[in-house]
Amino acid sequence: MSRPTPLSGFPELLPAERNAELYVLDHLRRVFELHGFASIETRAVETLDQLLRKGEIDKEVYVLRRLQAEEGGADSGLGLHYDLTVPFARYVLENSGKLEFPFRRYQIQKAWRGERPQEGRFREFTQADIDIVAKDDLAFHFDVEVAHVMAEALSGLPVPPLRLGVNNRKLLEGFYRGLGVDDPAAVMRTVDKLDKLPAERVADLLRAEAGLDVDQTNRCLALAQISAADDSFVDQVRALGVEHDLLDTGLDELAEVISAIGALETGSVTVAADLRIARGLDYYTGTVFETQMAGFEHLGSICSGGRYDALADDGRNRYPGVGISLGVSRVLVPLIARGQLTASRSVPSAVLVALVDEGSRPDSNAIAQSLRARGIAAEVAATAQKFGKQIRYAERRGIPYVWFPAGLESAHQVKDIRDGGQRDADPSTWSPPDADMTPAINTTAGGEAQ
Amino acid sequence: MSRPTPLSGFPELLPAERNAELYVLDHLRRVFELHGFASIETRAVETLDQLLRKGEIDKEVYVLRRLQAEEGGADSGLGLHYDLTVPFARYVLENSGKLEFPFRRYQIQKAWRGERPQEGRFREFTQADIDIVAKDDLAFHFDVEVAHVMAEALSGLPVPPLRLGVNNRKLLEGFYRGLGVDDPAAVMRTVDKLDKLPAERVADLLRAEAGLDVDQTNRCLALAQISAADDSFVDQVRALGVEHDLLDTGLDELAEVISAIGALETGSVTVAADLRIARGLDYYTGTVFETQMAGFEHLGSICSGGRYDALADDGRNRYPGVGISLGVSRVLVPLIARGQLTASRSVPSAVLVALVDEGSRPDSNAIAQSLRARGIAAEVAATAQKFGKQIRYAERRGIPYVWFPAGLESAHQVKDIRDGGQRDADPSTWSPPDADMTPAINTTAGGEAQ
Numbered sequence: 001m002s003r004p005t006p007l008s009g010f011p012e013l014l015p016a017e018r019n020a021e022l023y024v025l026d027h028l029r030r031v032f033e034l035h036g037f038a039s040i041e042t043r044a045v046e047t048l049d050q051l052l053r054k055g056e057i058d059k060e061v062y063v064l065r066r067l068q069a070e071e072g073g074a075d076s077g078l079g080l081h082y083d084l085t086v087p088f089a090r091y092v093l094e095n096s097g098k099l100e101f102p103f104r105r106y107q108i109q110k111a112w113r114g115e116r117p118q119e120g121r122f123r124e125f126t127q128a129d130i131d132i133v134a135k136d137d138l139a140f141h142f143d144v145e146v147a148h149v150m151a152e153a154l155s156g157l158p159v160p161p162l163r164l165g166v167n168n169r170k171l172l173e174g175f176y177r178g179l180g181v182d183d184p185a186a187v188m189r190t191v192d193k194l195d196k197l198p199a200e201r202v203a204d205l206l207r208a209e210a211g212l213d214v215d216q217t218n219r220c221l222a223l224a225q226i227s228a229a230d231d232s233f234v235d236q237v238r239a240l241g242v243e244h245d246l247l248d249t250g251l252d253e254l255a256e257v258i259s260a261i262g263a264l265e266t267g268s269v270t271v272a273a274d275l276r277i278a279r280g281l282d283y284y285t286g287t288v289f290e291t292q293m294a295g296f297e298h299l300g301s302i303c304s305g306g307r308y309d310a311l312a313d314d315g316r317n318r319y320p321g322v323g324i325s326l327g328v329s330r331v332l333v334p335l336i337a338r339g340q341l342t343a344s345r346s347v348p349s350a351v352l353v354a355l356v357d358e359g360s361r362p363d364s365n366a367i368a369q370s371l372r373a374r375g376i377a378a379e380v381a382a383t384a385q386k387f388g389k390q391i392r393y394a395e396r397r398g399i400p401y402v403w404f405p406a407g408l409e410s411a412h413q414v415k416d417i418r419d420g421g422q423r424d425a426d427p428s429t430w431s432p433p434d435a436d437m438t439p440a441i442n443t444t445a446g447g448e449a450q
Numbered sequence: 451m452s453r454p455t456p457l458s459g460f461p462e463l464l465p466a467e468r469n470a471e472l473y474v475l476d477h478l479r480r481v482f483e484l485h486g487f488a489s490i491e492t493r494a495v496e497t498l499d500q501l502l503r504k505g506e507i508d509k510e511v512y513v514l515r516r517l518q519a520e521e522g523g524a525d526s527g528l529g530l531h532y533d534l535t536v537p538f539a540r541y542v543l544e545n546s547g548k549l550e551f552p553f554r555r556y557q558i559q560k561a562w563r564g565e566r567p568q569e570g571r572f573r574e575f576t577q578a579d580i581d582i583v584a585k586d587d588l589a590f591h592f593d594v595e596v597a598h599v600m601a602e603a604l605s606g607l608p609v610p611p612l613r614l615g616v617n618n619r620k621l622l623e624g625f626y627r628g629l630g631v632d633d634p635a636a637v638m639r640t641v642d643k644l645d646k647l648p649a650e651r652v653a654d655l656l657r658a659e660a661g662l663d664v665d666q667t668n669r670c671l672a673l674a675q676i677s678a679a680d681d682s683f684v685d686q687v688r689a690l691g692v693e694h695d696l697l698d699t700g701l702d703e704l705a706e707v708i709s710a711i712g713a714l715e716t717g718s719v720t721v722a723a724d725l726r727i728a729r730g731l732d733y734y735t736g737t738v739f740e741t742q743m744a745g746f747e748h749l750g751s752i753c754s755g756g757r758y759d760a761l762a763d764d765g766r767n768r769y770p771g772v773g774i775s776l777g778v779s780r781v782l783v784p785l786i787a788r789g790q791l792t793a794s795r796s797v798p799s800a801v802l803v804a805l806v807d808e809g810s811r812p813d814s815n816a817i818a819q820s821l822r823a824r825g826i827a828a829e830v831a832a833t834a835q836k837f838g839k840q841i842r843y844a845e846r847r848g849i850p851y852v853w854f855p856a857g858l859e860s861a862h863q864v865k866d867i868r869d870g871g872q873r874d875a876d877p878s879t880w881s882p883p884d885a886d887m888t889p890a891i892n893t894t895a896g897g898e899a900q
Contacts, residue, residue, distance in 0.1 A: 002764060002765060003543050003544060003546070003764050004497075004500070004540050004543055004544045005544070006544065007493065007495070007497075007528075010493040010495065011493075012490075012491070012492060012493055012541065013490070013491070014545060014548055014549075015488040015489070015490060015549070015555070018488070018489050018490055018491065019488075019489070022489055033798035033827050034798075034822040034825070034826075034827050034828070035822065035827070035828075035829065036797050036798060036799035036827055036828065036829030037797075037798070038465040038468070038469075038796060038797045038798060039465070039468050039469070039472055039798075040462075040463070040465060040468055041462070041463070041468065042462060043457065043460040043461075043462055043574050044494070044560060044562070044574060045457070045460065045574070047454075047457075048517075050454070060516055060517065060518050061516070061517040061518075062514045062515070062516060062517070062526070063514070063515045063516070063517050064512045064513070064514065064515075064530070065512070065513045065514075065515060065525070066510055066511070066512060066513070066564035067498075067510065067511040067512070067513050067529065067564075068510050068511075068564065075515070076512070076564075078457075079517065080514070090454050091462065093453050093454055094453060094454045094455070094456065095464060096453070098464055099464075099465070100796065100846050100847050102832050104797070104829070105465070110494060112494070114516035114517075114518065114526075124493050124494060124495070134832075139832070139833070141811060314452060314453050315452065346488060346550065347486050347487075347488045347554070348483035348484075348486060348487070348488065348489075349486035361591060372484040372485070375484070376484075377483050377484050377485070377486055378484070378485075378486065379485065379486030379554070382552050382584075382589070383589070393550075396550050397550050
C-alpha cells in the first residue's frame with residue numbers, strides 16, 4: 001500500500017500536538033466539573049427528522065447508509081450530528097423523567113458537517129458545550145452562571161487573548177420596537193452583517209430591506225457601535241433617546257451579566273458588553289454570546305451561545321435553556337498548524353529507564369514500575385544500545401530524565417538531559433519537579449501556559 | 451415534538467452511569483500513560499478502500515453521503531471506522547516520517563458497525579486500544595509489555611473477575627506442522643469454533659474439512675484443552691509427543707509472557723496460557739489474547755489482540771505491531787443495564803451551597819468559588835427554598851454535603867446529609883474526605899471499586 005494522504009477537513013494531530021489538545025480538554029473538563037456540570041455524551045447519529053426539524057437545510061448533514069444494504073438500499077434515516085445542541089435537546093426530552101432539573105451538563109464531542117473546508121472550519125471538529133436547562137422556568141441568574149463558567153474556562157487556555165462579547169436580544173428588540181420598527185427580527189438579521197459588510201452597506205440594507213427611515217437607521221447603527229467592559233453602556237444606550245419596557249429589561253439583564261463577570265479574575269479573557277452582537281440566524285431570546293480571538297478574527301466567533309426560551313418542548317413541558325459552545329478545533333487546529341502551540345514531548349513518559357543489557361531488562365522494568373507506583377510515567381529503553389544512543393532516544397521524544405540502573409560499584413543515577421545534571425537517586429523515593437510530571441505546553445500564542 | 455425513543459444499538463448513559471464510565475476511562479488512560487503510551491485520536495472516517503482493503507466485507511460499514519449532494523448524488527467514498535486498528539495502521543503510514551519508533555499509543559474512541567444489535571454488540575461502541583509498532587523489527591519483549599499493561603489496566607476496573615487468556619500462533623502452527631498437517635490455518639479456523647460447537651462436532655470438521663486423521667484430530671483437541679496459570683503447560687504440550695522448531699519457539703514465547711505477567715499483582719485479573727485460543731479469522735502471527743468476564747461469557751471475548759508481523763506496509767518499510775483492544779461498551783453497558791454498575795451521584799458536585807435568600811446569592815457564590823479554588827466541586831442552590839427542600843435537592847443528585855452560609859449569629863456550617871452530622875466550617879480551609887471529592891463507584895459486580 002502506498003502512503004496515504006490527509007483528508008481535507010478532517011484534521012488529525014501528531015502525538016505532541018495531541019498532548020496540547022489533551023491539556024486543553026482536561027482544563028475545560030476540570031473547570032466545568034468544579035462548577036457542578038455533569039458530563040454526558042450522546043450518540044454520533046440522530047434521526048434525519050431531528051437533524052432537520054428546525055429547517056436547518058443550510059447545514060451539510062452526512063447521512064449514513066449500510067454498505068451491505070440491499071442493492072440501491074435506502075439510507076438508514078440517520079445522519080451524523082452537526083452540533084451538540086440538537087442532540088442535547090433530544091436527550092433532555094428522551095430522559096426528562098430521569099433527569100434532575102435544573103440540569104447542568106457539559107459535553108465535549110466531535111461533530112460533522114459536509115462543508116467546504118477552510119481555516120478553522122472542518123468537516124470533523126470537536127466542540128465543548130455547557131448548558132443549563134430547566135423545566136418550565138429558568139431563572140436569569142443561570143445566564144450569569146454560564147457566562148462566568150465559560151469565561152473562567154477560557155481564561156486558562158494557552159491561546160491568544162480572547163474577548164467574550166455579551167449582548168441581549170430583549171435589549172435589541174426593545175430598542176427597535178421603541179424606535180417604531182415593525183419587524184425587529186429583520187433588523188437583527190441585517191445588523192448581524194456588520195461582521196462582513198461596511199456600515200454604509202448595512203445602512204442601505206436597513207432602509208431598503210427592513211424599511212427603516214434615516215433616523216431609525218442611524219440610531220440602530222449607533223446602538224451597534226456601543227461596547228464597554230462595565231455597565232457604562234447603559235447610559236450610552238439611554239443617550240440615544242429610545243424607550244421601551246423590553247429595552248429596560250434587556251439593559252438590566254446585560255448590566256447584571258457584565259457586572260458579575262467583570263468582577264471575576266478572568267486572566268487573558270476580556271468580557272464586554274458588545275451591542276453589535278445579534279446572532280440573527282439563531283433562536284436566542286435573551287442573553288447572547290460571541291468570542292473573538294486576537295489575531296484570529298477571521299475565524300469568526302470561536303465561542304458562542306445564548307438563552308433559548310424553548311431548548312426543547314414535548315407538548316406537555318417546555319425546557320428553557322442557556323448555554324455556550326466552544327469550538328475547540330476552530331481554536332486549536334489553526335494555532336497548531338502555525339506552530340504556535342504544541343507540547344514539550346510526544347509521550348507521557350517523564351523518565352526513560354536505561355537498559356544495561358537485554359538480560360537486565362527485569363531490573364529496568366522494576367525501576368520503572370517503582371516510579372509508576374508513585375504516579376511518574378516511565379518507559380524502559382527499547383534496546384540495550386550505548387547509553388549515548390539511549391539518551392538520544394529520550395531526547396527525540398522530549399523525555400526529560402534518563403535513569404541509569406545501579407551497577408556493582410555505582411548507585412542508581414538520574415540525569416536531567418536538558419542541563420546534563422546527573423545525581424544519585426532512589427527509585428522508591430525520587431520524583432521529578434511537578435512541572436515535569438506531565439508534558440509542558442509550548443505556546444507562542446500568549447495566554448497562560450503550564 | 452413528542453418524546454423521542456432510544457435507537458437500538460446506540461447506547462446512551464444517564465449522568466450517574468456516565469460518571470461510572472468516566473471513572474473507567476480515566477483509570478485506563480492513567481495506566482496507559484504511566485507506561486508511556488501516547489494518546490492519539492484518528493478521524494471517525496476512512497476511505498472505503500482503506501476500510502475494505504483486507505477484504506473485510508463481513509464488517510457492516512456505514513458509508514457517508516452528503517445530504518446536499520446533487521440528486522442521486524454518489525457516496526462520499528468515506529465510511530465510519532469499524533475498529534481502531536485499520537485507522538491506526540493508516541495513521542502510522544501517513545505519519546511514518548514524523549513518528550518515533552518503536553511507537554506506543556493508546557486510543558480510546560468510538561467505532562461503528564451496522565450489525566444487528568444484541569447484548570454487548572452495538573452499532574456505536576467505545577474501544578480502548580493499546581499498540582506498540584516498530585519499523586522493520588519489533589522485539590518480542592513488547593508482546594510481554596502490552597499484556598502486562600492491559601492486565602494492570604483491567605485489574606483496576608469495577609467489573610466481575612476477568613481471565614486474560616494468552617496463546618501463541620507459532621506454537622499452534624508448529625504443533626500442527628509437527629503433526630504433519632498441510633494447512634495449519636484451516637485447522638486454526640476450525641479449532642476456533644470450540645467456543646460455539648461441542649468438541650465432537652469440531653472433531654468431525656477437523657476430519658471432514660481439514661483432512662486430519664483420527665490421531666491428528668485427537669492430539670489437536672488435546673492441545674486445545676491445555677491451560678495453566680504458570681509454565682506447567684509446556685510439559686503438558688511436550689507430553690503430546692509432537693516436535694517442531696516453530697513449536698519450540700512458540701512454547702518459549704508463551705512461557706515468557708505467562709511468567710512475566712503471573713509475577714505481577716493483577717488484582718481481580720487472572721492471566722493464563724490457554725491453548726484453545728486461535729483467533730482464526732485474524733491476521734496474528736505470534737502471541738494472541740482473549741479475555742472472558744465471569745458470568746458474562748456469552749459476550750465472547752471482551753479484550754483481544756495479538757502480534758501482527760505487518761500491521762502496516764508501504765512498500766518500502768514494514769511495520770510490525772502488537773496490541774490489544776478492550777471493548778469498553780461491551781463490558782460496561784451490560785453491567786449498567788443490569789444495575790450492577792453506577793456512581794453515587796449524578797453530578798460532579800461534592801457540595802451544595804445553600805441559599806438564604808435570592809439577595810445573598812453573591813455570598814453563596816463566593817463560598818462555592820472558595821471551595822472550587824481548592825479543587826472541591828460545588829454548586830449553589832437554584833432557588834432560596836426552605837433548607838429542607840434544598841437538602842432534598844442535594845439528596846436527589848447524590849451530593850453528600852450541604853453548606854449553610856454564616857448568618858448574623860451563626861458560623862458557616864456544613865452538613866453530611868448521609869449521617870446528618872453538622873458542624874462549623876471555614877470555606878477557605880474545609881475539605882471533604884478524599885473519597886467524597888469525586889463520585890464513588892457503586893458496583894455489585896465484584897472487582898475493585900473506588
